[in-house]
Amino acid sequence: MEFKGRDVISIYDFSKQExxxxxxxxxxxxxxxxxxxxxxxxxxxxxxxxxPSTRTRLSFSSSMEQLGGQVIGFxxxxxxxxxxxxxxxxxxxxxxxxxxVIVIRHPLEGSARLxxxxxxxxxxxGGDGSNQHPTQTMLDIFTIxxxxxxxxxxxxxxxxxxxxxxxxxxxxVALSHFNPVFYFIAPEGxxxxxHYLAELRQKGIKYYESSNLEPSLxxxxxxxxxxxxxxxxxxxxxxxxxxxxxxxxxSALKNAKETLKIMHPLPRVDEISKEVDSTEHALYFxxxxxxxxxxxxxxxxxxxxxx
Amino acid sequence: xxxxxxxxxxxxxxxxxxxxxxxxxxxxxxxxVAEILKLDSYTDVVSVASNLSSSVLGRKxxxxxxxxxxxxxEFSKISIVAPQATxxxxxxxxxxxxxxxxxxxxxxxxxxxxxxVCITNNEEILTKFYITRKNPLxxxxxxxxxxxxxxxxxxx
Numbered sequence: 001m002e003f004k005g006r007d008v009i010s011i012y013d014f015s016k017q018e019x020x021x022x023x024x025x026x027x028x029x030x031x032x033x034x035x036x037x038x039x040x041x042x043x044x045x046x047x048x049x050x051x052p053s054t055r056t057r058l059s060f061s062s063s064m065e066q067l068g069g070q071v072i073g074f075x076x077x078x079x080x081x082x083x084x085x086x087x088x089x090x091x092x093x094x095x096x097x098x099x100x101v102i103v104i105r106h107p108l109e110g111s112a113r114l115x116x117x118x119x120x121x122x123x124x125x126g127g128d129g130s131n132q133h134p135t136q137t138m139l140d141i142f143t144i145x146x147x148x149x150x151x152x153x154x155x156x157x158x159x160x161x162x163x164x165x166x167x168x169x170x171x172x173v174a175l176s177h178f179n180p181v182f183y184f185i186a187p188e189g190x191x192x193x194x195h196y197l198a199e200l201r202q203k204g205i206k207y208y209e210s211s212n213l214e215p216s217l218x219x220x221x222x223x224x225x226x227x228x229x230x231x232x233x234x235x236x237x238x239x240x241x242x243x244x245x246x247x248x249x250x251s252a253l254k255n256a257k258e259t260l261k262i263m264h265p266l267p268r269v270d271e272i273s274k275e276v277d278s279t280e281h282a283l284y285f286x287x288x289x290x291x292x293x294x295x296x297x298x299x300x301x302x303x304x305x306x307x
Numbered sequence: 308x309x310x311x312x313x314x315x316x317x318x319x320x321x322x323x324x325x326x327x328x329x330x331x332x333x334x335x336x337x338x339x340v341a342e343i344l345k346l347d348s349y350t351d352v353v354s355v356a357s358n359l360s361s362s363v364l365g366r367k368x369x370x371x372x373x374x375x376x377x378x379x380x381e382f383s384k385i386s387i388v389a390p391q392a393t394x395x396x397x398x399x400x401x402x403x404x405x406x407x408x409x410x411x412x413x414x415x416x417x418x419x420x421x422x423x424v425c426i427t428n429n430e431e432i433l434t435k436f437y438i439t440r441k442n443p444l445x446x447x448x449x450x451x452x453x454x455x456x457x458x459x460x461x462x463x
Contacts, residue, residue, distance in 0.1 A: 010452060087430050110426040110450025129424050131451050195454055 004304030007116040008124040010132045011170045016177035020151075022297055023142050025306060030293035033066065039305045040069035046099035047073030048091070048115075049126070050080075050106040055266065056126045056135070059291035060103050060299075067296055072098060092118040101303055104128075122302040130166045136265060137170040139294040143287040144175075144222055147261050151175070155219050157183040160226035160246055160271060162192040167265040168226055172196060182207040183216040187242045190228065213246070218255045223248075224263045225271055249273035253281060263287050323352065326373040328395040328402075329385065334358050336388040337368025343384045343462060344372060351375070364391065383417045384462050386410045390444065410438050418446060419461045425451035434463065 001021055007013075014022075029036050045064040049057050052075070061071045074080055080091060088111060095102055096119045104115050105126035112125035112132070127133040145151050156175060158168050162184055172182065172192075182200070184192045184207060191209065200207050208216060217223070225248060233239040248262065248271060261283040264272060268284070276282055300306040332340050337357040346353050352373040361367035368389075377385070377394060385392055386408045396404040416433040427434045427450055435449035444457045 012452070088426070089430065089432070106426075107424070108426045108429055109422060109424050109453070110448065113450045114426050114430065114432060128426075129451070131453075 003301035003307075005122055006302050007122050008134055008298055008302065009112050009116055010125070011134045011137045011173050014134070014174075019138065019141060019174060019177065022138055022294070022301070023145055025301070026138075026142050026290075026293040026297040027146070029296050029300075030290070033293075036067060036296065036300070036306075038068040039300060040064060040067035040303060043069040043101070043303055043305075044099045045069055045071050045073075045299065046095045046102045047071055047075070047126075048095060048102060048104045048106075049073065049075040050077040050104075050111075052076075053105050053126065055288060055291060056105060056133075057103075060124075060126065060295050063292050063295040064299055066292070067299065069100075069299070073103075088114060089118045092123075095119075096121045101299060124298060124302065127166075130164060132170060133166055134170065135291070135295055135298060136167055137174050138298070139290045140167070140171050140224075140263065140265075140287065141174050142294055143263065143283060143290050144261075146290070147283055147286070148221060151178040153179050154221045155181045155183070157185060157213070157216060157220040157223045158192075158226070159185045159213060159223060159248075161190045161228045162186040162226070163190040164229070165226040168192075168224065169196060171224065172200070176200065176203055176205055180205065181219075183220060184209045185211065185213045185216070185246075187211055187228075187245075189233075189238075190242075213252070214255070217253075217260075218257065220260055221257070222261050222263060223256075225268075226265065227267070227269055227271055243270075246271060247273065248276060250275050250279065253279075256281065321352070321354070322400055323371055323373040323397055324400055326351075326371065326375050326397050327377055328372075328397060329370045329389070330367070330393045330395065331361065331364060332368035332370065332389040332392050333364055334366035334368050337370065339388040339462075340368065340370050340385055340392075343381060343388070344370070344375070344377075346370070346372065349375070380417065382408065383411065383414050387414070387417060387444065387460060387462065390441065410441055410444075413437055413449075414446070417463055418455075419463050420448045420451060420453065421455050421459045421461065422448065422451050422453040425453065427451075 064071050092115045101122050103124045103126050104112050107129050109129035109131040112128040116123040162168050228242055230239050260281055262281045264284040266288055334357050341355050354371040357368040358366045390410055392408040394406045395402045414436045418436045420427045436446040439445045439447045447454045
């Protein structure tokens, strides 16, 4: 498997074997961070953040610095020459001269793919609009594997906005390698898009759709919750209705398996009650923390410092 | 009473000395082909026929253009709107070559992405699409990964 010089743009670009390999390296790095502390000394990461991000930018920067590398970049496109009308292509062309790896977040979809074509140094996608966010998906499957000890044959529920949620779409694609059973729980207007369902049918993967969590909850090993965004609804009353229905608290979980783990890409608003945080079900903070080992792994692999 | 002899199914358009005849165009795509070839501003002889009967397509279209041969780009564009079309190359009133249009696996700079927030609609770059299904046609944008079905596909 060759990762040196490779771009990380879309979860579709990674095979099952490659995903398992990334998880294995991330586990080693997480268990023994000291061993890797200087491996990126002398390397520079450019963080090109054209829109706000807290977790992704900070965890990439922290990962790079913990590995001995340096970080340059910006977190607001107002300070760049794009304000003067410079194209993304040209901005990336400039940046590659100053860095060994580029991490980009940009509101336009496909921007990361374009950046990768413009750049001679590897590009990692930190989110391109509502299209892809592959490092989030990798940390999600790393977290599932860590907590369950496996990825194969899991029953995984998804709850909330399944129509616009890119983390859900990418995770469904990644988990499809591992013979899962899926439960898609969403209000009528926010159901899983048909083309993803068609892809699952084609691969022979079992899935169930419902607008109600209760009937399938007891079968789930993982419940992946996403935020329902107010702006998706034309009617404020509709929003209020769904918001209440999909709120997870301890009483909503009374029929769940003891071993059920709840995940959330964060930030949450009120879809998971704080009382769940102190239960064995809560996995979302551990999930957020796993951004570090996964991003350390990807930076080291694409820079050719780990094989 | 003796049955009247059915009129011969012959196309009443002039033969061309040199040029291209595109046959087996789905009837609803006939004028799209004319548009792709920019025939409204073409100055040599052009014949466009539509709703002709066809055993394969039901109704088909046919376009004859004197003095013109298709570019690779035009071939790709026609393959999107008329995947079963046949292109006849005419030289000296003879069909010199008959080419069946074939959808390639990838199409460069022919389709416009329907996603308004795709980078290709916001920065000056060539588009690229993968054919994910041939019939009915479905394509996927190389950049934003959005899939589009036949009805949403617009030619650049």
